Amino acid sequence: MARDDEFAEFVAARYRALVRTGLLMTGDRGHAEDLAQSALIRTYLAWGRLRKPTNAEAYARRTLVRLALRARQRRWNAEIPAERVARHGAGAPAGPGHDDLVLDVRRALAALPPGQRAVLVLRYLDDQSEAQTAQLLGISVGTVKSRAARGLASLRRAGLLDREGGPHDR
């Protein structure tokens, strides 16, 4: 079946990227995988009208982000235990202070308002333009700019931008 083959190829190519987006949106690897899979199943259902891989990619990303925002509103306990964050971060490549930095970044993102977090993740992890981010979130470009500026300021206040320019980055 052409549809299933195309979809399987799409999943193989994009699954990890979606989980990465979900991970920063939620701070939880398991939840991120759930979101990515939910978004991909919806993409499968819409496959006939998406037609192009670029449409499918945009659809999957948009669905995942909106599911993440909705899920946050619905979950009765959205707090991410620190040890779970640390455990999920443990699989990442190690380096001096790497786990600490990963943990601190995820904590800092979790502390941001969901809208700011979504803008940062889409702009700086998924490399979406301001216009694309605005379209994905259904907000204006001006709102994207202001949320990005506030989000960056929060990361800077937490000292994370300075740490990224330090020894771990070399």
Next chain:
Amino acid sequence: MTDDQRVRALLSRAAELPDGAEPPVGRLLGQGRRKRKLRAALSVLAVTAVAAAVAVAVPLIPALRPGRAGPPAPSGLFPAHPRPSAAGPAATQISRFRWSALPASPLGPLSQPILAWTGTKLLELGGTSRGVWEFHGAAFNPAARRWHLIPAVRGNVQFQNAVSVWTGRQLFVTNGQFARCPAPSVSCLPHAGLYDPAADRWSLTQLPQQMWGLEPMAAAWTGRDVILAAAQPNPGRLQHPGRLAVAAYDPATGHWQVITPRLPARHPARYLSMVATTGRVILWSLWDQVNTSNHAASDHAGVDVLALGSDGTWRDVTSHWPQEQNVTSPVFTGTAILVSPGQIWCGQACISPPSSFPGYFADPVTLHRTTIPAGPLGQADPAFAWTGRAIIAIDLDASIGGHDGQGPIRPDDMALWDPATGHWQRLPAPPGYPKLAAPPIWAGKQLLELTGNGNLLSFHR
């Protein structure tokens, strides 16, 4: 290094995944296929609920019996007498229903079989097993608590993504399959099958040529004729004209009459919903139009509403009908058209938002809509089953975490809405939350649920 570069590097590092996080391609494909088939099967739930309502009333009123007993029928597509609304247990009675196990289906574990209630029997046709579509069927008689196998249908009648409608005497089923074969014959031209439970046999009718190559999307029973609507959903070109064909089939004479309505200019049909009310058939045609200029495309979409009258002519009754909503599983209750919660429609090429719309009642004459408030399953876009006097909402596939003191929602969860009081209440889910093979069927006095492993459950008094 700029702040932008630093934050990119930071987020990229924080999102690193360990090796071995392989994409679950097979599982996603399986879930996607199941969900797609469940959506298709929703239309079966809708037509079966109408059939159940008719079946309850038909034995009581000789003039409405199939075969046109009673006064001579008019020459139109509708019977001389309108169908009455069916009675059913009161919501207070349903709230005290309980679950019991009935004998398991002899067909074993299946996904997405066609289920239909005839008034006395549950019919199970086709379904997939390990990705292969089956051709067999079985019938269950709740009074005798017995299953029996039904004969295989011959000819080119397949059950995959089929539409079906109970006519009061036969189950009409077709998927418009056009098989390849060297010369036109019964084995390759598209057919509909009609299964008669009383005679335990199938008969065939060839679809009219205007429907060849189209996908049947909706079927309705007027009391005299099956109205079948077919369209070309995914033509592969954005600006394809999108053919539509509608035909009426009279089971008594075996004759087809093509009655395709004229759609507004530049409104090609993509998806169709249909319901038969008293003396009218309402057809919803979801259309879209893609305009391309300077390498950019814009999608313009909407919904046309057409009414087929008893004189066999169509009228455009779109008026102020919402242009951005699918019409999910419309069911005629006898006094109103009940539509289940569903998804936004914004065109084939449009990336629709994940939001949805609530269920509603529509007046069959004016099409004025009355929204049904979201209940305990509101966020899950549940399927509505009309019981004659109440709505049972069933979550078919959504899992949602709890919040604000409310518990989580999971597939199989059910709720009851009492139109008399306007109140929702939770109903008990089937024990063990089994995976559903198909949407449950309201069978006059009980809700029948076939599970993916072939077990049959009853929610009853």
